[in-house]
Amino acid sequence: MVTISDAKSASSRENRTAAHTHIKGLGLRPDGTAEKVLNGFVGQERAREACGVVVDLIKAKKMSGRAVMLAGGPGTGKTALALAISQELGTKVPFRPIVGSEIYSAEVKKTEALMENFRRSIGLRVKETKEVYEGEVTDLTPEEAENPLGGYGRTISHVIVGLKSGKGTKKLRLDPSIYESIQKERVAVGDVIYIEANTGAVKRVGRSDAYATEFDLEAEEYVPIPKGEVHKKKEIVQDVTLHDLDVANARPQGGQDIISMMGQLTKPKKTEITDKLRAEINKVVEKYIDQGVAELVPGVLFIDEVHMLDIECFTYLNRALESKISPIVILASNRGVCTIRGTDGITSAHGVPTDLLGRLLIIPTYPYDAEDIKTIVRIRTKTEGLELAEAAIDAIASIGVQSSLRYALQLMTPASVVARSVGRTKIEVSDVRECQELFIDASTSSRLVEKGPGAGGYIS
Numbered sequence: 199m200v201t202i203s204d205a206k207s208a209s210s211r212e213n214r215t216a217a218h219t220h221i222k223g224l225g226l227r228p229d230g231t232a233e234k235v236l237n238g239f240v241g242q243e244r245a246r247e248a249c250g251v252v253v254d255l256i257k258a259k260k261m262s263g264r265a266v267m268l269a270g271g272p273g274t275g276k277t278a279l280a281l282a283i284s285q286e287l288g289t290k291v292p293f294r295p296i297v298g299s300e301i302y303s304a305e306v307k308k309t310e311a312l313m314e315n316f317r318r319s320i321g322l323r324v325k326e327t328k329e330v331y332e333g334e335v336t337d338l339t340p341e342e343a344e345n346p347l348g349g350y351g352r353t354i355s356h357v358i359v360g361l362k363s364g365k366g367t368k369k370l371r372l373d374p375s376i377y378e379s380i381q382k383e384r385v386a387v388g389d390v391i392y393i394e395a396n397t398g399a400v401k402r403v404g405r406s407d408a409y410a411t412e413f414d415l416e417a418e419e420y421v422p423i424p425k426g427e428v429h430k431k432k433e434i435v436q437d438v439t440l441h442d443l444d445v446a447n448a449r450p451q452g453g454q455d456i457i458s459m460m461g462q463l464t465k466p467k468k469t470e471i472t473d474k475l476r477a478e479i480n481k482v483v484e485k486y487i488d489q490g491v492a493e494l495v496p497g498v499l500f501i502d503e504v505h506m507l508d509i510e511c512f513t514y515l516n517r518a519l520e521s522k523i524s525p526i527v528i529l530a531s532n533r534g535v536c537t538i539r540g541t542d543g544i545t546s547a548h549g550v551p552t553d554l555l556g557r558l559l560i561i562p563t564y565p566y567d568a569e570d571i572k573t574i575v576r577i578r579t580k581t582e583g584l585e586l587a588e589a590a591i592d593a594i595a596s597i598g599v600q601s602s603l604r605y606a607l608q609l610m611t612p613a614s615v616v617a618r619s620v621g622r623t624k625i626e627v628s629d630v631r632e633c634q635e636l637f638i639d640a641s642t643s644s645r646l647v648e649k650g651p652g653a654g655g656y657i658s
């Protein structure tokens with residue numbers, strides 16, 4: 199028999215080293231002070247501590263409607279800090295990162311795009327008691343029948359699902375439509391799932407821990423076999439964002455469980471998310487909150503390179519921050535005083551209008567010294583699986599001090615390629631120097647542009 203194994207798209211993930219993979223959190227002690235080197239973060243202690251306070255405020259729900267700005271030169275760790283904040287908040291708090299320029303598109307109005315991102319960063323935790331069938335899947339067999347329309351095809355008439363719980367087992371004969379959602383959730387024998395009795399929605403909880411001995415490369419969540427009967431009432435907690443609700447109600451045939459909750463809204467078939475629809479959703483959400491069924495979880499909207507926003511967006515931002523339901527907004531900018539986009543030459547710090555600036559908590563970030571950069575380079579060599587000679591690390595560190603940390607870190611990978619081309623695995627100073635000539639940094643490049651061709655520059 200031929201076994202056809204899944205194309206493992208996930209395994210290539212390990213090799214794709216993104217710029218911030220070494221950052222695992224803010225690296226703070228329980229008392230909120232920063233450890234010099236922890237969670238992949240090095241130095242920049244004051245900014246990390248400030249971010250820790252922001253995380254605490256967010257968790258205590260005291261930050262909604264506020265805005266924070268990370269301000270500092272290029273490569274001083276602003277984006278890394280924002281990422282660490284999201285890691286500290288965990289997966290239950292929405293974190294929506296965007297780059298300022300992302301909101302300009304030909305199809306969607308920019309304030310509309312901003313609004314969507316706002317709603318993606320506001321969570322709603324809904325608690326519902328539902329009648330479910332829950333257990334470890336012991337059997338999963340589709341039953342086929344002749345295609346009623348004739349022809350050669352066969353259709354699935356039923357699917358038999360065996361479920362085992364702490365107190366018993368049950369065999370369910372289910373509708374083929376449920377089989378589709380079982381496939382969508384990639385349920386296999388040995389998984390713990392529950393099926394909602396009313397809607398037929400299927401949810402995969404995790405892999406049964408009876409299977410935990412299998413070695414498994416993918417991060418898999420193991421869960422115990424559910425206690426109690428297979429058929430029971432269960433409190434289900436769902437985390438959705440307001441945007442999820444907007445989408446679900448604009449296209450009522452989409453997801454299942456959110457729909458069931460917002461059922462009363464779905465009667466008219468809408469195809470577009472309108473202000474009216476959002477207002478309706480807000481009303482229902484408020485009702486659920488009043489009834490204690492749902493709880494608002496204001497998340498984070500992170501706008502990197504905020505100077506790319508224009509005056510209209512800033513006006514919108516100001517107003518959105520005032521509204522009753524608002525996320526925490528974190529901005530980042532590496533600009534000093536520059537023109538506010540969309541105005542004729544009005545300048546301001548970070549290109550942000552003064553009225554918005556006035557309400558920001560600003561966290562400054564500072565350039566790194568050679569020691570810090572050396573430590574960061576060492577951490578990166580581990581994540582990228584490279585080997586560097588001590589002298590090469592020194593060379594990269596001094597390049598980092600002169601130009602920027604980002605440029606220094608970016609030289610590492612090409613330097614490894616150069617080293618390999620001459621048959622070495624260890625990167626030496628000469629490899630770094632060669633790459634430094636091959637790839638110049640931003641300020642050198644702009645100097646060459648300004649000089650012009652005759653004077654040794656490269657652009658006419």
Ligand SMILES: Nc1ncnc2c1ncn2[C@@H]1O[C@H](COP(=O)(O)OP(=O)(O)OP(=O)(O)O)[C@@H](O)[C@H]1O
Nearest residue numbers: 217218238239240242272273274275276277278532
């Ligand atoms: N304190 C630090 N510890 C460890 N790694 C860091 C630290 N600061 C920055 N880095 C790493 O250095 C690189 C550049 O940092 P980052 O992209 O966060 O800078 P930035 O301030 O956002 O720069 P820009 O203004 O150009 O966007 C990233 O790979 C980042 O993960």
Ligand SMILES: [Mg+2]
Nearest residue numbers: 276277278502
């Ligand atoms: Mg950045």
